[in-house]
Amino acid sequence: MRKKTGFLIAGVFAFSLFGARACPAEVIDKILVVVNDEIITQGEVDRILRPIYLQYKSSYSEEEFGDKFATARRNVLNTLINDKLLLSEAKRRKIEVTDEELNERIDKVKKDFASEEEFKEALAHEKLLLSEFKRKHKERLMIDMLIDGEIKGKISISPTEVAEYYQKHRNEFKEPRKIRLRSILIRINAKRTPEEAAELAKRMLARLEEGGDFGLLAKEYSEDSYAESGGDMGWVTEGELMDRINDFIFNLDKNETSGILTTNLGLHIFKVEDKVPASVNNFDEAREKIERVLYMKKVDAKLKQWLARLKENAYIAFK
Numbered sequence: 288m289r290k291k292t293g294f295l296i297a298g299v300f301a302f303s304l305f306g307a308r309a310c311p312a313e314v315i316d317k318i319l320v321v322v323n324d325e326i327i328t329q330g331e332v333d334r335i336l337r338p339i340y341l342q343y344k345s346s347y348s349e350e351e352f353g354d355k356f357a358t359a360r361r362n363v364l365n366t367l368i369n370d371k372l373l374l375s376e377a378k379r380r381k382i383e384v385t386d387e388e389l390n391e392r393i394d395k396v397k398k399d400f401a402s403e404e405e406f407k408e409a410l411a412h413e414k415l416l417l418s419e420f421k422r423k424h425k426e427r428l429m430i431d432m433l434i435d436g437e438i439k440g441k442i443s444i445s446p447t448e449v450a451e452y453y454q455k456h457r458n459e460f461k462e463p464r465k466i467r468l469r470s471i472l473i474r475i476n477a478k479r480t481p482e483e484a485a486e487l488a489k490r491m492l493a494r495l496e497e498g499g500d501f502g503l504l505a506k507e508y509s510e511d512s513y514a515e516s517g518g519d520m521g522w523v524t525e526g527e528l529m530d531r532i533n534d535f536i537f538n539l540d541k542n543e544t545s546g547i548l549t550t551n552l553g554l555h556i557f558k559v560e561d562k563v564p565a566s567v568n569n570f571d572e573a574r575e576k577i578e579r580v581l582y583m584k585k586v587d588a589k590l591k592q593w594l595a596r597l598k599e600n601a602y603i604a605f606k
Contacts, residue, residue, distance in 0.1 A: 320364065321604045322371035324378075327364070334413065335363050370430060372597045377429040384428045392424050434586075437593065442585045449577045453570050460568040460576070463525040467561035468536060469501050469518040472511040474553040488547045488554040495544050501558045510553070518558075525565075532557075 320327040339359045347355050400406040410420060453460070471491055475484045491504055502517025513520050525537055535548050536557050545557040568576075 318606050320368060320371075320606065321602065322368055323375040323602050325371040325375050327367045327371060331367065332360070332363055335367075336360060339363075368603065369594050372594060372601055373430045373433055374426050375601070376597060377426075377433040380433065382429050382432050384425050384432070388428060389421060389425050392428055393421065396424070434590065438586055438589050442582060442589070444578050444581045444585075448581055449574060450570070452577050452581060453573055457567060460573045462566045462568060464537060464565045465522050465524050465563040466536060466539075466559050468520040468523045469505060469558045469560060470511060470513055470520055471501070471505045471509040471518055471556040472514075472553050473508065473555075474510045484554055485547075488556065492544075492547060492556055495556070495558075501544065522563075 316328050316330045318326050319329055319332060336356075336359065340356065343352055343355050343359065397403070397406050400409065410417060473479075473484050473488045473491070475481050479487075487508070491508060494504060495501060502519070505514055505518030509518050511518075523536070526533060528536070529550070531550055532548065532555065535545065536559065539545055539557065539559040541559055541562045543559055545555075548555045548557070
């Protein structure tokens with residue numbers, strides 16, 4: 288019932304090694320772009336495009352897919368070119384990564400896997416040798432160290448900047464309403480007709496009105512993923528659920544049980560156990576967030592300027 292976040296292209300670029308488990312085309316290791324002494328291969332691009340391809344295939348019509356995927360491919364290439372520029376500059380400056388630093392990075396990646404065996408299976412699936420995997424992460428560390436020294440380490444945020452940002456962007460620090468919610472879901476399926484589902488939902492509502500325990504009834508009858516916890520959905524933020532459910536539940540009072548709401552998922556009954564009104568963070572509460580926002584804006588701006596200068600003196604050839 289919760290809205291899913293959209294697919295983010297940022298974060299799968301360049302050195303993201305484990306993508307989806309299918310590929311739109313056979314990986315061909317031909318050179319696409321030369322950046323100084325670095326190269327970008329077809330296989331490198333395809334590996335990054337795999338999850339994007341699958342996501343777009345399921346999200347867009349055939350008419351939309353071509354343009355959307357072509358744009359994604361251009362974005363991937365541009366990001367890879369930028370990374371190769373930075374890697375080339377890191378090598379020119381003779382930036383070194385110690386074995387300890389590299390092992391620490393590798394250990395962080397391995398923590399995303401249930402076991403060493405699962406990690407090795409992922410490498411094999413991506414047709415990556417461990418040595419190649421380590422090389423890519425070593426290069427990523429070199430880039431990170433270059434950016435830390437050239438960009439991040441030279442950025443400062445003044446108290447005046449933080450205060451001015453807060454005054455001009457107060458709307459960014461609004462905290463929406465929240466409710467602590469329980470749910471019971473009665474599904475309509477092959478084993479239960481709409482009439483039977485409606486009758487069961489009505490019996491549940493009658494028992495609740497007679498003082499029945501919502502949590503116990505949810506454990507026994509609910510058919511959603513919250514059933515085992517007695518229907519406890521935890522804290523729900525306004526706008527987090529589909530619109531019909533959102534409007535329905537946020538009109539309930541604390542400790543109030545709803546009537547029956549029918550959606551394409553089935554028949555719902557909700558109980559609001561607690562409510563927190565909307566609020567606005569004061570300056571002290573917002574300070575840390577503002578500093579992060581201003582910091583990242585400055586990093587992005589300076590990095591773009593620096594990359595533009597690097598490109599002016601770089602050799603970039605498309606094959």
